[in-house]
Amino acid sequence: MPTCPAPVRPLDDAAAAELTALAAKLLADHNAATSPELLAALPGTCAQLSDTVRHALRPVDTADGLFVLRGLHVDDTELGPTPGHWSSVGDAGALWDVVLLLVSTSMGTPIAWDGQQDGRFVHNIVPSPGHESEQTGASSDVLLTPHTEDAFHPGRAHLLLLCCLRNHDDIATTAASIRRTALGQADVERLKRPVVPILPDDAYEEAQRFAGRPAPVPTLFAAPEGLTMRFDPAYTPLDEADAEWREAYRRLQDELARVSVAVSLEPGDVLVVDNDVVVHGRVPFTARYDGTDRWLKRASVRVGGRPTRPAAERGEHGYGQAALTAWPA
Ligand SMILES: O=C(O)CCC(=O)C(=O)O
Numbered sequence: 437m438p439t440c441p442a443p444v445r446p447l448d449d450a451a452a453a454e455l456t457a458l459a460a461k462l463l464a465d466h467n468a469a470t471s472p473e474l475l476a477a478l479p480g481t482c483a484q485l486s487d488t489v490r491h492a493l494r495p496v497d498t499a500d501g502l503f504v505l506r507g508l509h510v511d512d513t514e515l516g517p518t519p520g521h522w523s524s525v526g527d528a529g530a531l532w533d534v535v536l537l538l539v540s541t542s543m544g545t546p547i548a549w550d551g552q553q554d555g556r557f558v559h560n561i562v563p564s565p566g567h568e569s570e571q572t573g574a575s576s577d578v579l580l581t582p583h584t585e586d587a588f589h590p591g592r593a594h595l596l597l598l599c600c601l602r603n604h605d606d607i608a609t610t611a612a613s614i615r616r617t618a619l620g621q622a623d624v625e626r627l628k629r630p631v632v633p634i635l636p637d638d639a640y641e642e643a644q645r646f647a648g649r650p651a652p653v654p655t656l657f658a659a660p661e662g663l664t665m666r667f668d669p670a671y672t673p674l675d676e677a678d679a680e681w682r683e684a685y686r687r688l689q690d691e692l693a694r695v696s697v698a699v700s701l702e703p704g705d706v707l708v709v710d711n712d713v714v715v716h717g718r719v720p721f722t723a724r725y726d727g728t729d730r731w732l733k734r735a736s737v738r739v740g741g742r743p744t745r746p747a748a749e750r751g752e753h754g755y756g757q758a759a760l761t762a763w764p765a
């Protein structure tokens with residue numbers, strides 16, 4: 437798998453300092469990155485960003501469906517130990533929550549879920565004891581299978597942002613763009629049909645208990661700018677589909693593996709992924725559990741008026757979950 441051929445958008449020192457200083461001021465004004473007042477102040481603060489920063493934060497503009505924003509400075513010695521679980525993070529790395537929220541707000545509206553990580557708008561991705569072989573951000577020993585984030589839900593993010601605080605072992609995030617695949621037209625047509633559902637993942641215990649009937653959803657969709665995808669094989673009951681459809685799905689998986697790139701994030705990097713175009717995952721690794729583990733901050737962003745999804749999604753129940761927005765929609 438090629439390593440970091442992802443487009444890099446450099447932030448020079450002045451731009452990085454501008455973004456970090458604005459975040460620090462917001463945090464000082466509101467005390468906590470989780471404060472509703474801080475969230476409400478994000479759009480107004482973003483409006484103060486210079487054209488240079490704004491330009492670096494323009495939408496994803498290549499068929500890779502992603503870019504890496506590079507140039508922010510994380511001081512490892514100031515960070516404190518990597519928490520062992522998202523629930524024990526408290527306000528550790530809070531400045532980076534706010535930086536990530538500013539970056540997110542310049543692209544759209546940050547969203548959160550009541551049922552995930554206490555409804556926080558910035559999640560912490562750290563390996564956690566006892567979760568090594570799950571298909572969630574807390575795992576380590578296993579390959580995190582390429583997936584669309586929150587694929588089970590019609591209100592899922594359009595953009596997924598991962599900000600790296602620590603990654604001493606160069607553990608790569610994987611990314612594969614549907615726009616780089618060469619799938620036969622017959623397979624595309626087959627995968628555009630709603631055949632099987634995508635069930636809530638293990639990060640959503642409440643949604644997994646939802647009693648409603650799972651609705652089949654299409655895997656591929658022909659949007660005006662090209663194909664988009666909704667894909668999470670680890671939570672898709674593939675054996676409910678007929679053999680022909682399963683073979684088409686298998687060929688899609690093979691194509692995604694063929695075009696997959698490995699992006700090893702450095703501290704300060706923000707990976708921006710178009711969640712309609714790219715599936716992401718992570719290579720397996722051995723957790724350290726000594727306070728120096730890999731640590732990412734994650735945000736999800738909704739972008740209004742994007743024609744990237746079938747209209748039929750609007751009728752889905754979303755397994756009883758609703759996305760929260762950082763300020764009233
Ligand atoms: O750890 C990573 O690189 C990605 C994990 C992941 O899938 C996510 O945070 O959504």
Ligand SMILES: [Fe+2]
Nearest residue numbers: 583584585716
């Ligand atoms: Fe993910």
